[in-house]
Amino acid sequence: MQIDWITVAAQIANFLVLVWILQRLLYRPVTRAMARRKAAIRDRFAEAERREAEAAQQAERLRAEQQALQDRRDAFLREAQQDAHALRQRLEAEARDAVAERRQAWEDQLDREQSAFLDTFSRDAADHVTRLARRVLSDLAGARLEEAIADSFIARLHGLPEKTRDALRAEARAADGAMRVTSAFDPPGAMRARLSEALRATLHQDAQVAFVHDPGLICGIRLKIRGQTLQWSVDAYLDDLNDALAATLQRDGPAEAAE
Amino acid sequence: MEISPDAWIMFHIGPVPINATIVFTWGVMALLTLAGLLVRLRLSASGELTRAQNFWEAVVETISDQIRQVSGQESGRYLPFVGTIFLFIAVCNVLAVVPGFRPPTGSLSTTTALALCVLIAVPLFGLAERGVLGYLGSYARPSPLMVPFNVIGEISRTIALAIRLYGNVMSGTVIAGILISIAPFFFPVLMQLLGLLTGVIQAYIFAILAMVYIASATQAAPGADTSKGN
Numbered sequence: 037m038q039i040d041w042i043t044v045a046a047q048i049a050n051f052l053v054l055v056w057i058l059q060r061l062l063y064r065p066v067t068r069a070m071a072r073r074k075a076a077i078r079d080r081f082a083e084a085e086r087r088e089a090e091a092a093q094q095a096e097r098l099r100a101e102q103q104a105l106q107d108r109r110d111a112f113l114r115e116a117q118q119d120a121h122a123l124r125q126r127l128e129a130e131a132r133d134a135v136a137e138r139r140q141a142w143e144d145q146l147d148r149e150q151s152a153f154l155d156t157f158s159r160d161a162a163d164h165v166t167r168l169a170r171r172v173l174s175d176l177a178g179a180r181l182e183e184a185i186a187d188s189f190i191a192r193l194h195g196l197p198e199k200t201r202d203a204l205r206a207e208a209r210a211a212d213g214a215m216r217v218t219s220a221f222d223p224p225g226a227m228r229a230r231l232s233e234a235l236r237a238t239l240h241q242d243a244q245v246a247f248v249h250d251p252g253l254i255c256g257i258r259l260k261i262r263g264q265t266l267q268w269s270v271d272a273y274l275d276d277l278n279d280a281l282a283a284t285l286q287r288d289g290p291a292e293a294a295e
Numbered sequence: 296m297e298i299s300p301d302a303w304i305m306f307h308i309g310p311v312p313i314n315a316t317i318v319f320t321w322g323v324m325a326l327l328t329l330a331g332l333l334v335r336l337r338l339s340a341s342g343e344l345t346r347a348q349n350f351w352e353a354v355v356e357t358i359s360d361q362i363r364q365v366s367g368q369e370s371g372r373y374l375p376f377v378g379t380i381f382l383f384i385a386v387c388n389v390l391a392v393v394p395g396f397r398p399p400t401g402s403l404s405t406t407t408a409l410a411l412c413v414l415i416a417v418p419l420f421g422l423a424e425r426g427v428l429g430y431l432g433s434y435a436r437p438s439p440l441m442v443p444f445n446v447i448g449e450i451s452r453t454i455a456l457a458i459r460l461y462g463n464v465m466s467g468t469v470i471a472g473i474l475i476s477i478a479p480f481f482f483p484v485l486m487q488l489l490g491l492l493t494g495v496i497q498a499y500i501f502a503i504l505a506m507v508y509i510a511s512a513t514q515a516a517p518g519a520d521t522s523k524g525n
Contacts, residue, residue, distance in 0.1 A: 042312075043408075063378060
């Protein structure tokens with residue numbers, strides 16, 4: 037066992053050279069390559085984390101947009117339902133109004149037809165009653181119809197209730213005995229005298245009677261003193277007939293309309 | 296029987312005799328250089344790695360990890376020195392199975408050279424790390440009276456380092472030679488296989504001890520006693 041110092045020196049030199057060579061060819065390149073690969077892996081991980089975070093943000097944004105879309109759809113749906121409800125109510129109201137209008141028009145037309153019918157009927161009935169009364173009066177008493185009318189008027193004048201008679205007398209006094217008798221026919225002198233006499237006897241002793249001929253007054257006599265009127269005519273009977281017919285039509289009309 | 300390859304003079308360069316130790320060392324250096332060159336040329340930082348790069352990355356990473364464990368520091372500064380010690384000794388010892396190859400680590404001159412390198416490297420790393428006062432002050436701990444003993448300890452552990460490696464490798468070679476002369480067919484194979492194992496272990500021990508000495512010199516805390524025996 038001996039030490040060759042030349043060999044020792046050579047081996048030290050060899051070792052140092054080997055350290056330098058391996059440092060240049062092995063350690064530094066390998067460690068750098070590993071460091072670069074680690075950095076690349078770290079970068080890939082960081083990129084993956086960044087993309088994951090980005091995806092999470094995007095997912096969150098999509099969820100928010102979806103929620104907003106859902107909310108908007110719900111709002112539209114509610115609005116559409118409200119609009120539809122309002123439209124239905126408006127259409128129903130319009131339909132009701134239209135039905136009511138048509139019903140009103142129908143009822144108005146019915147009233148007009150009823151009035152026209154009654155008017156025609158009353159005229160026909162008046163003519164018929166007049167003819168019938170003329171014939172009945174002539175058959176029964178042989179007097180003229182005008183005489184009978186005057187008699188009826190005078191009888192009614194005498195049979196006035198006290199209160200009505202007082203009111204007429206007060207009017208006659210206020211008018212200083214001026215009064216007007218309107219008739220559907222032109223009374224002869226005797227009839228005028230009878231009527232004037234009856235009026236003086238019942239209302240005012242100085243009565244000044246003016247006789248007026250009015251063909252529109254059907255088969256009757258009307259006394260007018262200022263605001264007071266006393267009348268006897270077939271019109272009253274015809275009015276009663278009209279009222280009876282109208283009541284009958286009113287009673288039957290709604291029943292037919294209901295059917 | 297020649298125990299040391301130092302005595303095997305292969306040729307002369309001028310007046311300087313070149314023995315087998317130096318020649319085989321050059322061979323090992325050429326082998327490691329070639330391996331490093333191949334790795335360097337086909338180095339890849341991404342994608343598929345070659346088997347060679349994978350192997351060398353595993354070796355370098357393992358050495359770095361050992362350095363980190365022993366020193367508690369980053370391995371970058373110590374890797375070339377400690378790694379080269381391990382690779383050189385391991386390759387020399389593993390190549391002992393090649394017929395005709397005489398491992399340079401079986402020469403006391405080689406192990407002495409490596410031990411001297413460690414002896415010089417320890418204070419150099421210590422001075423670089425802790426400064427002149429910090430490093431020299433460690434010899435006066437725990438008391439200035441301990442300075443001679445610390446110096447003797449420094450020298451003796453270097454000698455022990457050299458002789459331990461030399462003895463192990465040389466003994467393996469001697470035992471193999473003796474067994475070949477006695478039972479040339481079976482036992483030498485087993486001893487050679489055992490030699491591979493002990494050769495790598497010796498490389499590991501030498502490198503780790505060198506790192507321990509360096510770590511004890513570079514760390515401020517005292518007591519990193521490293522006089523581990525074999």
